[in-house]
Structures are given as C-alpha cells and as structure tokens.
Amino acid sequence: MPWLQEKTRKDRDWLYIFGLAIQIICMAVNPKHHRKGKEKMIRKTTLTLGSLICSVFFLTMYSLAAADTVPKFTIYTENYKPYNFEKDGKIQGIAVELLTQMLEKAGSSQTLADIKLVPWARGYDAVQKNEKTLLFSTARTEEREDLFKWVCPIKTITEELWALKSKNIKLNTLKDAAKYRIGTLRNDVGEQLVVSRCGVPVDKLQRANKYEFNVKKLMAGRIDLFPMSHISLTVFSKELGLDINKFESVFVLNTSHLCFAFSKDTSDDVIAKFQKALDELIEAGAPQQLTKKYME
Secondary structure, eight states: OHHHHHHHHHHHHHHHHHHHHHHHHHHHHOGGGSOTTOHHHHHHHHHHHHHHHHHHHHHHHHHHHHHTSOOOOEEEEOOBTTTBEEETTEEESHHHHHHHHHHHHTTOOOOGGGEEEOOHHHHHHHHHHSSSEEEEEEEEOTTTGGGSEEEEEEEEEEEEEEEEGGGOOOOSSGGGGGGSOBEEETTOHHHHHHHHHHOOOGGGSEEESSHHHHHHHHHTTSOSBEEEEHHHHHHHHHHTTOOGGGEEEEEEEEEEEEEEEEOTTSOHHHHHHHHHHHHHHHHTTHHHHHHHHHHO
16 A cells, blocks of 8 residues: 555654664764763763754654644535535535544544535636645546545445436437437536537537536426436425426436545545545444435
C-alpha cells in the first residue's frame, strides 16, 4: 500500500538521523578524540549534541504527525435529493450526515457549516482544478476513475433513461437514444454516459442546471428522455406532485457507487482515514437508517 510505504520511508529517515546523532555524541565523549584536560569542553559538546538530538527527535515526530493531519478542505455538494440538498436554509441529506460524522471520526475540525451547495458543473470543475477540495455525491465511473481519489460507497445507484409511458418509446440499443430529444444536467454522470455510451454529441443535448428542470420539460413535451436514478426520480416526482407511474425506464445506462471525490493532491493517509470512518458507519447501518429517514 503506497501510504504504508511512505510512512515506512519516513520512519527510516528518522532512524538514520537519530543514529547519526548518537555517533556524533560517541565521538565527542571518546577520549581518543580529545586532548588531556579538555573534559569541560567535552561535557559542553555532549550537552549541546544531546540538545540537538532532542530537537531532531521532536521536529521529526512533529513532521510525522503533521503528515497524518486532516487538512481543511473546500467542500462542495449540489442539490441531489435525497443525498444532498438544502431545505429551510439548511444543507442536509443522506450523504451530508455521513460526511459530517466522517469528518469527526477522521479528526477534522470541519463541520456542516463548511459545506457549500453549488451547481454541479461548478463543483465538478473545482475539484479537478483546485487542491484540498472535496465533492459529493459523485458517481464513480470508468470515465471518472483517474480524475479523483475516492472514498466509497455512499450508495449503489443505477442510472437509467426515463420517458413518459404514454410515448411508448422503445430502445433496442443505447445508440437508438440518439434519435430522441434528451435533457441532461451539465457535467452530470447521466450526461457523460449519454455522450460516451449513446454517442450523442453534447451540443445535441438540452442541458439544464437542475435535475427537476428535466422532469418538468419531459412533462411539457419539450424533451423525450432524461437520465436519472430511480430513487432521485421518486423524490423529485413527489416534490413536484407527479405520479411516478407515468414514467418508465427505457434503458439502463450504468450501475455505480455514489462516493466522496477528493482532489488528486489528497494524501493516501487522509483518504485511508476517511475510508475507515465510512466503513465504520456502514458497519453500524448508518446509510440504511438515513435512507429511511429521508425517504419517509
């Protein structure tokens, strides 16, 4: 494991420095290296070098401790119910509550107040360009794998293409979707899957900044299809007062994990801390409890 190799390397550096300092002291107190009558100078040198060892020791220990400290992240999320959203002026949701608990478990001083709700495209761009940045909830796909460092899973989701049942749209292959008007969210996983797997150019898509806009446009007959997970469509339909039975899934685009995506500069030690924290929450059944809370 890279983080373990890095820690072992630091330990070796410390042992080398410590050993070198010991050798210097031994030389200082060895009579062969001094003329007779220089005992005071030897004692002074020994004390000085002893202080040096202590300084080296504490500086090294501080350096090792600092390497394991959780940095302060710029944390972005979007309005994606039921995982992360704002209601009554408060950011909340399944993933939000998981992250606040993970921050505490990992030893971070950050809290709910540090989470910023922004349009998805802005957060997605920021986590790729800026250091010490965190974005959630982010679907982990093959196309995104090397863009971030990952802590997973918040939830396993299936991204599907949805249509109105009354339209009776049938797709034999994903390429058939190119014949229809498709609404997407800018830079969302659904949009990326439509482009990469359905072969639809971005400039042929009807792009929006909010998920609910696509639901409304479908109902108004302005688009024929949009990508979304079933759980999110359930939430948005309820919120908009729509009968979810009016929609049908016409093709499954992808099944993936929703995750916390960290900027690439994040150390493997820090990623390991957050993963351990999430694993403990999963073991305790937190995701299931939160899903029940936010889906009632």
